[in-house]
Amino acid sequence: MDQHIAEAIGRPDLIRLDERLVCLRFETMKVVSALAAVRHLIDTGAVRRGDTLLDSSSGIYAYALALACHRHGMHCHIVGSTTVDHTLRTQLAVLGATLEQMEPCDDLKLDQKRRVERVHEILAAHPHYHWMRQYHDDIHYLGYRxxxxxxxxxxxxxxxxxxxxxxxxxxxxxxxRYLRAADDGPTDVELVGVQPYGSLTFGAQHTSDPDIIIAGIGSSIPFENVCHELYDTLHWISFDAALSGTVDLLRRHAVFAGLSTGAAYLAAHHEHGRTPDRTVLFIAPDTGHRYIDTVYTRHREARPLTQLTPREITDQTELALPWSRMPWNRARTRAA
Incomplete structure (x- = not known):
């Protein structure tokens, strides 16, 4: 029996959607990493119950950290994106978390940069706060084992x-990383990463998507806990293409999930078609509730997936909307 709701929320569902196409569906994915990270910090003496944990978030991690803090008797302070909605703000307030939300901003790159700057200001004023560094510390890997x-x-x-x-x-x-580190013999696990246009992480910062609202899968600042050498292939997917994937996933498989899930599903659907002898598992990090107005009410705009094909490229200079695909081949190069 679970001892806290966070443990139940963090447990994903494995759903077979088609022959060799599997969805790893979370209610709120980052609960897994936040719970394990906070537990590790307590066990190692880095923090104590009653301390304040601080971080920046565009939404999912804010809720995850608030739940982990509630579970372990900690205080939670979040610098939130302009995209944090009324529902999440209310949940955070009731859970006792402090939320500082950025002023409305059309540029989510600037929003992310301002949030991190604000975190540093808070730390300067409250040096005893513990910064969780979700973008930088691989302590957040632990929960996925x-x-x-x-x-x-x-x-x-x-x-x-x-x-x-x-x-x-x-x-x-x-x-x-954990799947490839199996003790029972060799593994054949390939990793396909999905990015929005404009993301710095894999060198697409020179591109832009005017409709991007999937900041949670991309970055405008360097993320130090991204291991580039783990990735075999990259897909860059626009808002419009991700919307089509999101709607198709609900229409075809009845899976109600967020926009980043739609982008992952679109990429997985394509990879499944390329290599039908491989099992393709895609990650659905959250439900679709906060995307009702921005995505699902526009379901008539969704294009059939048969009309969407990625542009195959060999270099980031060839990137073009709405969808590009490039072999990464586990290169260690970090985007500047």
Whole structure:
């Protein structure tokens, strides 16, 4: 029996959508990493119950950290993106978390930069706060070990392709690292990362998507816990293409999920078609509730997936909307 709701929320569902196409569906994915990270900090003496944990978030991590703090008796202080909605603000308030939300801003790159600057200001005023550094500390990898064990048990690691948003690296990267580190022999696990246009992490900062609202899978600042050498292939997907994937996933498979899930599903659907002999598992990090107005009410704009094909490129200078795909080949090069 679970001892706290966070443990139940963090447990994902494995759903087979098609022959060799599997969805790893979370209610709120980052609860997994936040719980494990806070537990580790307590166990190692880095923090004590009653301390204040601080971080920046565009939404999912804010809720995850608030739940982890509630579970372990900590205070939670979040510098939130302009995209944090009324529902999440209310939940954070009731959970006792402090939320500082950025003023409305059309440029989500600037929003992310301002949030990190504000974190540093808070730390200067309150040096005893502990900055969780979700974008920089690989302590957030720890929670995915148990997820990898479950995936290995139910799908195996022979000809497995993992697809999902890169984000801070602590979901796709962590999951794949643990899957490749199997004790029972060689594995064949490929990793396909999904990015929005404009993201710095894999060198697309010279591009832009005027409709981007999927900041959680991209970055405008360097993310130090992204291990570039884990990734085999990259997909850059625009808002419009991700919307089509999101709507198709609900229409075809009844999975109600967020926009980054739609982008991952679109990429996974394509990879599944390219290599039908491989099992393709894509990560759905959250539900679709906060995307009702921005995505689902526009469902008539969704294009059939048969009309969407990525532009195959070999260099980031060739990137073009709405969808580009490039081999990364586990290169260690970090985007400048």
């Amino acid at each position: 148990a997820i990898a064990d479950r995936v290995r048990a139910e799908t195996g690691t022979d000809r497995l392709t993992v697809v999902g948003g890169v984000g801070s690296g602590a979901s796709t990267g962590a999951l794949t």
